[in-house]
Amino acid sequence: MIGRKFLPLALTLLLPLAAMAQDYPEPLTDTVSDYAGLLPPEAKARVTALLQDAREETGIHIAMATIRSQADYGGTGRFADFATGWFNAWGIGDADRNDGILILVGRDDREMRIALGAGYDAVWDGRAQRVIDTAMLPSFRNDDYAGGLEAGAQSAIDHLARPFAARMEVTETSGFPEEPTDWSGALMFGAFAVMAGMIAFAGRIGTAASALLLRFRQCPACGHRGLKEERETVEEPGETTDGQEILHRICLQCGSDRPTRHSIPSRARRRAARKSRKSGFGGGRSSGGGASGRW
Numbered sequence: 001m002i003g004r005k006f007l008p009l010a011l012t013l014l015l016p017l018a019a020m021a022q023d024y025p026e027p028l029t030d031t032v033s034d035y036a037g038l039l040p041p042e043a044k045a046r047v048t049a050l051l052q053d054a055r056e057e058t059g060i061h062i063a064m065a066t067i068r069s070q071a072d073y074g075g076t077g078r079f080a081d082f083a084t085g086w087f088n089a090w091g092i093g094d095a096d097r098n099d100g101i102l103i104l105v106g107r108d109d110r111e112m113r114i115a116l117g118a119g120y121d122a123v124w125d126g127r128a129q130r131v132i133d134t135a136m137l138p139s140f141r142n143d144d145y146a147g148g149l150e151a152g153a154q155s156a157i158d159h160l161a162r163p164f165a166a167r168m169e170v171t172e173t174s175g176f177p178e179e180p181t182d183w184s185g186a187l188m189f190g191a192f193a194v195m196a197g198m199i200a201f202a203g204r205i206g207t208a209a210s211a212l213l214l215r216f217r218q219c220p221a222c223g224h225r226g227l228k229e230e231r232e233t234v235e236e237p238g239e240t241t242d243g244q245e246i247l248h249r250i251c252l253q254c255g256s257d258r259p260t261r262h263s264i265p266s267r268a269r270r271r272a273a274r275k276s277r278k279s280g281f282g283g284g285r286s287s288g289g290g291a292s293g294r295w
Contacts, residue, residue: 023074024089027063030281031055036066036107038145047153054157058165061093061282062101062156064149069108079106083113084288093117093284100284101160103152107145112136114156116289124160126172129291131155134176140295162247175258177220219251226252 027033031051032044039047051062065086067073075082083104093100098119105112114128135155139148163170218225230248237243249258 024086025073027065027090027281030061031063033063033065036068036105038066038105038107039149040146043146043150047150050150050153050157054161058157058161059094060099060101060161060165061284062103062153062161063090063092063281064103064105064153066105066107066145066149068106070106079109079111080113080115080288080290080292083115083290084286087115087117087284087286091281091283091285093119093282095283095285098284098286099164100282100286101156102286102290103149103156105140105145105149110140111292111294112140113292114160114290115286116160117284118287118289120164120289122289123170123172124164125289125291127159127170127176128156129293130173130176131159132291132293137293137295140293177218219253219256220258221256222251222254224251224253228252 025033025035028035029048031048032039034044047064051064055061070076070079070082073082083102086104087100087102090102092102098117100117102115103112104115112132114132116124116128131152136148136152139145139151159175163175219227228250230250232246232248234244234246246259250256
């Protein structure tokens with residue numbers, strides 16, 4: 001019998017063997033691989049642009065994949081283990097920082113996972129759970145997969161990628177609304193989503209879509225919908241040193257502001273991010289961290 005002190009080592013050795021038993025597909029892109037067809041073309045374009053822009057800004061690689069069922073790829077066990085194997089098969093994120101993020105959704109399994117790279121400690125698992133519970137599951141329970149995926153991508157950027165890249169000290173709930181985000185205005189959002197699609201030719205659909213999403217976000221102070229975003233540069237980035245900026249989320253109704261401080265990647269980091277984006281995945285690994293949800 002394997003002693004308790006050797007059990008973690010045994011699991012570490014066996015996990016790669018378990019992953020080999022799966023038949024993970026080749027990625028369709030290095031941002032969105034919608035195998036289950038849950039995203040209409042306009043929504044897919046917006047999510048793709050959001051993830052690309054976030055990678056350019058933070059250097060963190062977020063990949064999203066949708067499937068019908070893990071059984072289609074040889075998975076028979078825990079969805080969390082299946083997602084970790086998927087993450088490592090693709091090598092999401094930087095190989096040195098292990099800061100990648102995978103959002104994997106199984107439509108017919110009615111289960112999802114945000115798998116985090118090995119560089120994230122336990123507090124980020126709790127934040128990933130909040131992303132799932134507040135931004136994704138409410139829409140999934142109404143079979144609004146496109147809305148949940150788009151909201152989840154934005155929330156993962158706001159609450160995982162940006163604060164992690166800025167090396168912020170966070171708690172599981174810091175920066176989140178006190179109550180789960182209300183996505184009941186999905187019909188109104190859909191009308192504005194069409195408007196966002198009309199600006200795709202400019203190549204800045206991600207920025208515009210993000211601004212439209214903010215118009216329907218609730219203010220944590222007064223509860224009204226409608227926020228605007230302003231950035232204040234505190235320190236310009238150098239060649240190898242990161243700069244600093246303050247991101248202001250201002251309510252259009254009551255004027256309340258929830259400022260958060262973020263790093264501005266150095267010019268060297270920006271070049272590395274562009275190179276990484278062009279070359280696909282960076283060889284990152286996950287040790288099983290993250291969070292799951294079912295609906």
